[in-house]
Ligand SMILES: Nc1ncnc2c1ncn2[C@@H]1O[C@H](COP(=O)(O)OP(=O)(O)OP(=O)(O)O)[C@@H](O)[C@H]1O
């Protein structure tokens with residue numbers, strides 16, 4: 162059974178429609194990227210998937226979201242928290258406000274589930290390792306740098322050991338090194354954790370995702386593998402092509418690109434496509 | 444050229460016993476785009492807060508438009524320096540986009556017509572026309588960023604500080620921000636931008652300041668910086684793809700696709 | 716300079732870091748004592764409240780938060796006593812006997828009234844000030860959780876201290892954003908007073924939005940999912956302290972009864 166299922170979801174904050182007839186499902190352990198331009202509805206969809214919507218006066222115009230076949234509203238708090246964790250876009254707004262140290266902030270969620278202390282400590286240690294927070298454990302979460310705070314919000318979600326992690330632009334404030342480190346650590350996580358990674362860039366999410374959705378104007382414009390996304394007609398327009406891929410395209414326009422080689426954004430591939438074409442060194 | 448901003452042996456620590464920044468000296472000239480790079484927690488945002496006066500050096504001197512910044516209030520520095528903070532959510536405080544953008548010009552005591560003109564200009568530049576009466580925090584994250592950018596543009600400072608302003612922008616919005624940076628520079632004003640995205644640095648910066656272990660480990664023109672593997676490693680950044688590609692093909696550092704294509708074409712079979 | 720120094724983990728708005736015996740006391744023990752002080756402040760006559768206040772001031776200055784505590788207390792109590800003195804000693808026309816102090820002709824009844832009020836306030840204030848100066852809000856929360864208070868109840872008890880923090884942080888962010896765009900908040904007292912309305916409106920709306928958002932974060936992390944929470948590093952407790960707490964709690968009704976009788 163699908164872990165999360167979104168069927169026929171349409172939603173508007175006020176009158177402008179944000180999501181239109183969105184259908185998707187996330188299987189247990191699946192790594193899914195939801196990509197789209199600014200204002201395409203990613204963050205809103207992420208909140209629906211994670212159960213942060215509906216809330217207050219916001220309700221679906223049509224459709225629903227279920228977790229293991231049950232609508233969000235019918236699940237009790239502990240089940241919800243253990244099923245899906247959401248890491249929103251603004252790190253500071255992810256803090257509980259209950260904790261005065263990084264350690265306590267990570268322990269906050271597991272503590273709410275009334276787990277035994279030893280288990281909580283083990284979870285904190287694991288999350289700290291994944292997000293490289295070892296040197297910050299006794300710091301005040303509110304006084305961290307932007308990137309440190311973002312790492313903390315991911316650690317706090319991981320410590321809940323959910324079955325799905327919904328991430329909204331989770332590495333926006335990361336330095337390249339921390340980003341690579343996180344990606345490597347996510348690879349190592351037990352395969353049962355599903356990841357839904359929403360973003361506006363093609364880089365980091367694509368190195369995690371097995372499957373990609375392209376969200377365009379609140380509709381799903383593409384649902385398939387990574388290679389298919391790169392050749393989708395809207396991709397270059399929305400995300401911009403990295404300079405490496407642009408180089409390949411410009412060379413092709415001038416007839417200087419090997420006919421059989423695919424256009425790529427990968428430095429190694431483009432370089433090896435071009436090497437045979439170089440006039441032999443003088 | 445006159446120095447717009449000069450730092451001389453500046454030191455700062457949230458806990459003065461443990462400095463975050465030490466012995467920082469550099470100057471920013473009119474018409475310059477300077478990128479500040481370094482790992483998370485390296486002190487980039489801290490440095491911007493020293494520049495705009497929200498934090499004050501524990502030691503050393505900061506000179507803004509020829510005056511020692513110790514003699515200037517934050518509100519006086521604001522006439523020269525405008526800041527887009529790392530989290531616009533923390534910086535926005537007005538109930539509509541219009542009033543948020545208009546706050547700075549109103550503080551400058553401009554005539555109402557001039558204030559309105561400033562708002563119009565900033566709005567046109569950032570593409571916020573349709574949302575002037577919306578609450579800024581009801582906008583998506585990218586638009587909120589542009590509200591923060593517009594509120595700086597409307598103040599017309601000489602120096603704009605951008606803290607990770609490019610993050611989470613799609614191609615269209617990146618182009619808008621790139622255009623704003625280019626125009627700002629062309630009009631002789633300066634930008635200091637903090638940025639983890641080396642493609643963006645390669646495309647928009649003239650010069651790179653690299654922070655590592657609390658010190659200024661790098662101060663170099665962008666081309667030299669990317670050509671120097673030791674320098675990029677010292678501040679833990681990766682080379683932009685285009686630089687790596689140029690090097691893999693034995694070309695000198697190229698900062699854009701067209702530059703690389705121009706250099707490469709004569710070397711390719713059939714492309715004399 | 717109006718530039719606030721940011722802080723490490725030990726920081727909390729009213730808390731004064733330290734390792735005194737009061738700091739180390741279990742927060743619940745301190746909380747019961749504060750409760751007792753509050754009841755005593757109303758139940759006891761000035762002969763009781765004033766020594767009580769003096770006792771907390773003494774403990775606070777020497778074994779608690781030291782100078783900071785004394786200064787805060789003085790800053791609140793002194794203006795208050797002057798005001799009370801002026802109002803009740805001189806302005807309000809009390810009939811009856813007069814007293815003369817420093818050449819002033821004063822009403823005896825007014826003075827007695829003033830002493831009674833002041834004694835109450837001093838006892839109440841010094842006790843609670845001592846509590847917040849020596850108890851980090853996170854310790855209080857942890858103590859409540861460790862004693863299996865329901866998360867909701869713990870939140871209600873600790874929320875005045877917990878909400879203060881984000882609230883002041885918001886205020887600081889707004890002030891910084893305003894200064895960075897040219898509003899003078901470092902000038903004379905008057906310029907700051909004039910700028911206050913510009914702070915108030917956004918502070919209220921944004922702080923409310925923050926609270927709303929925080930409620931969601933709490934839900935998401937399973938807050939209140941279970942009848943009680945587990946915390947790491949809960950404050951130490953002891954059998955003696957537990958005994959003290961019970962004794963104090965039991966004495967409260969006695970105190971109230973005594974107070975009622977005394978007033979009859
Ligand atoms: N208010 C504060 N109080 C104490 N320490 C702080 C405070 N703000 C930042 N720090 C610490 O100072 C160091 C520098 O922080 P800063 O925000 O300048 O980093 P940064 O280079 O901008 O990082 P990032 O890339 O994550 O945004 C970090 O170690 C951070 O944890």
Ligand SMILES: [Mg+2]
Nearest residue numbers: 306307488529
């Ligand atoms: Mg920063």
